[in-house]
Amino acid sequence: MQKTALVPYTRLPRAHHDCHVLTSTVDAFGAAHWLLAERAPAPRGVVRPFDALVVSVHADGNVGLTGLSAVQARWPHLDRLPDGGFVVAAARARRDDAVHQVQIFDESGRETTAFSVGDAIEHMLVDEAGHLWVGHFDENPDGINRWSATGRRTWTSDGARIPGLLDCYALNVSGTAAWACPYTDFPLVEIHPGRPVKVRANTVRGAHAVAVHGERVAFYGGYGEERDRLVHGALTATSIQPAEVGLLTLPDGTPPGRRRAVARGSRIYVQAEPFTAWNVFDLNG
Structure with missing residues (x-):
């Protein structure tokens, strides 16, 4: 099976390697961000507000530091807003802290x-317009929603068929549009707010990431031994035509693991x- 090696993109500056990485992301403009704390939040019990640091490495190599006060999330998601601010979202929401x-x-x-956007x-x-796209896992039936920063x-995916x-x-999420591949049927869903949703039938099961460029698509991940699978395909008007199947590896050729x-x-x-x-990995590379 053909292997495709990932290309190094960017790194957390070594001066911050002693901190605990709560989460990390790459924003809509290509900057990478790490949310750091002195220690990991306790796995159980009430999360007490804590201070955190966002380390940002921009595409030109410049590094920015932003201290955040009174962060509430035990298992956070992070992203940057176009105005330079940040969003921190807790993966789980309890009734007593949903407002935060x-x-x-x-x-x-x-x-x-x-x-709150739901559990x-x-x-x-x-x-790129500063809206939050939120996709839920199966303990919440809300599906996919787009929220303003207020x-x-x-x-909403309600009624989108x-x-x-x-x-x-x-x-x-790219530009102001989104593509999704949801369980259980795994269609490739193309979403442009203000237009009807386009749904393409898809036989690739279990992918946890998808890349799209023109009429080409790539699915990454799968179940069990297919967790490192990379499937290339072509878009038609109504479906995905799978083509080459291979593996995606780290730059040194080893599996990514966790x-x-x-x-x-x-x-x-x-x-x-x-x-x-x-x-x-760049499908346009």
Whole structure:
């Protein structure tokens, strides 16, 4: 089986390697961000507000530091807003703290607003217009929604006729549009707010990231021994035509192991444990 090696993208500066990495992401403009704390939050019990640091490495190599005060999330998602602020969202929301589930911080690190988007967040990605795309896993039937940075829902999958939408396995946000590949039927769903959703039938099961460029698509991940699978395909008007099947590896040819992935347009960014470096696969490469 053909192997495709990821290409090194960017790294967390060594001066911050002693901190605990709560989460990390790559934003809509290609900058990488790490949310760091002195220690990991306790696995159980009430999360007490804590201070955190966002380390940002921009595409030109410049490094930015933003301190965030009174972060509430035990298992956070992170992304950057176009105005320089940040979004921190807790994956799980309890009734007693739901109002603090999503925290919006300005560019100086001060919380400006907080709101809830519902429990069981699988993906949270900010688009170029500053809207939050949220995909839920199967403990919440809300599917996929788009929110403003003030907590107003601007798009919902309710009524969009997406078959088998029980869990948003894969979400790709690029520009102001989104692509999704949800469990159980795994269609490739193309979403442009203000237009009808386009649904293409797909036989590739279990992918956790998807890249799209023109009429080409690539699915990354799968079940069991297929967790490192990379499937290339072609878009038709109604379906995906799978083509080449291979494996996606780290730059040195080894399997990524425990990792996270972020999909943006033609790119899938992959970060393997200890989560201090991002590598990239580009379908347009």
